[in-house]
Amino acid sequence: MTTPIEVVDKKPCPASQLLKSLSGKWKPELFRLSLTSNLRFSTLLHQLPQASKQSISAALRDLQADGLLDRIVLQEKPLHVEYQLTDKGKSLAPALTQIESLVLEGAR
Amino acid sequence: MTTPIEVVDKKPCPASQLLKSLSGKWKPELFRLSLTSNLRFSTLLHQLPQASKQSISAALRDLQADGLLDRIVLQEKPLHVEYQLTDKGKSLAPALTQIESLVLEGAR
DNA sequence: GCAATAAGTCAGAAATTTATGACCACACCT
DNA sequence: AGGTGTGGTCATAAATTTCTGACTTATTGC
Numbered sequence: 001m002t003t004p005i006e007v008v009d010k011k012p013c014p015a016s017q018l019l020k021s022l023s024g025k026w027k028p029e030l031f032r033l034s035l036t037s038n039l040r041f042s043t044l045l046h047q048l049p050q051a052s053k054q055s056i057s058a059a060l061r062d063l064q065a066d067g068l069l070d071r072i073v074l075q076e077k078p079l080h081v082e083y084q085l086t087d088k089g090k091s092l093a094p095a096l097t098q099i100e101s102l103v104l105e106g107a108r
Numbered sequence: 109m110t111t112p113i114e115v116v117d118k119k120p121c122p123a124s125q126l127l128k129s130l131s132g133k134w135k136p137e138l139f140r141l142s143l144t145s146n147l148r149f150s151t152l153l154h155q156l157p158q159a160s161k162q163s164i165s166a167a168l169r170d171l172q173a174d175g176l177l178d179r180i181v182l183q184e185k186p187l188h189v190e191y192q193l194t195d196k197g198k199s200l201a202p203a204l205t206q207i208e209s210l211v212l213e214g215a216r
Numbered sequence: 217g218c219a220a221t222a223a224g225t226c227a228g229a230a231a232t233t234t235a236t237g238a239c240c241a242c243a244c245c246t
Numbered sequence: 247a248g249g250t251g252t253g254g255t256c257a258t259a260a261a262t263t264t265c266t267g268a269c270t271t272a273t274t275g276c
Contacts, residue, residue, distance in 0.1 A: 015207045016136035023131035025234070028124035041253050052235050057254065079243070081253065091210055098203045099123045106196065133264070149223050160265050165224065187273070189223065 018092070021066035026051050026059045034069060035093055039083040068092065126200070129174035134159050134167045142177060143201055147191040176200065 022028055029048060033039060044056050060083055063069040068089035074080040085093075130136055137156060141147060152164050168191055171177040176197035182188040193201075 013137045013140045014211045015140065015204050018207050018211050019127070019130055019136050022127055028121045028127050032121045032123065042251075052237095053254075054236080054256090055234060058234085077244090078252075088210075088214065092207070095203050095206045095210070096123050098206065099126050099200070102196075102199055102203070103122045103126050150221075160267095161224075162226090162266080163264060166264085185274085186222075 018066075021063070021068060022096075024059060024062070026055055027063060030056070030059050030063060031068065031089070031092075032096065034083065034085050034089065035096075039069075041081060063089075126174075129171070129176060130204075132167060132170070134163055135171060138164070138167050138171060139176065139197070139200075140204065142191065142193050142197065143204075147177075149189060171197075 022031060026048065030039065030044070033044075033047070039060070041056070041060075044051070045053065048056065060069065060071070063083075064071055067086055069083045070086050072082050072084060074082060130139060134156065138147065138152070141152075141155070147168070149164065149168075152159070153161065156164065168177065168179070172179055172191075175194055177191045178194050180190050180192060182190060
């Protein structure tokens, strides 16, 4: 040993976990769609034709696990499932909006 | 055919590309470190002991390609290389800060 | 000349993420 | 009793990301 170079952090960047929650091929899209309206599985299959059932299912599970979406079963006649934003999810919306505006500015 | 279900978007979520720029195992850390000071390769190797040379190198290349960092060669005695935030990178900082504050709030 | 430091690259292996296609359970309609 | 729609799971395969370790080029110090 010699020069005691200081390691800046033991813990990973605090934002990285949240960034990870939104990383992946479909999670940004799902998240943004959830800002507009609640999500239904079969509708998503049509809205995102490129995405496989598996991928959508996994992304929804992850978003739930990260506390951004809630899965609620509607006790209606044909029994539906909806995914809706949690409070945490809603609180994240402004950051996404800000990022989007930067992208659009850049494209100007 | 029957119910003409409307596909919401042809284009991917505008934020997803920027989110992609910051996704990956080390990019969030590198980006945040770059907010504090310019980055040097060999210093990063010590600051992020878990990260391989290859990974750091690739992450730096990606961040440059996405226009968030500039690579500048310092014409000093031992010839150094530094990576510093571009204007685009700087403009992204508030969003990261916002996300971080959410994470810290949530942990409260 | 010989070793060390800085800043990498390269090939191959290992780990992680996504996609594919088959299958399941339940309710509803006819 | 068979078909359709909703909401999935599972195993496997393909694609992508990350890691490992060896090697490179240039400059400086001894």
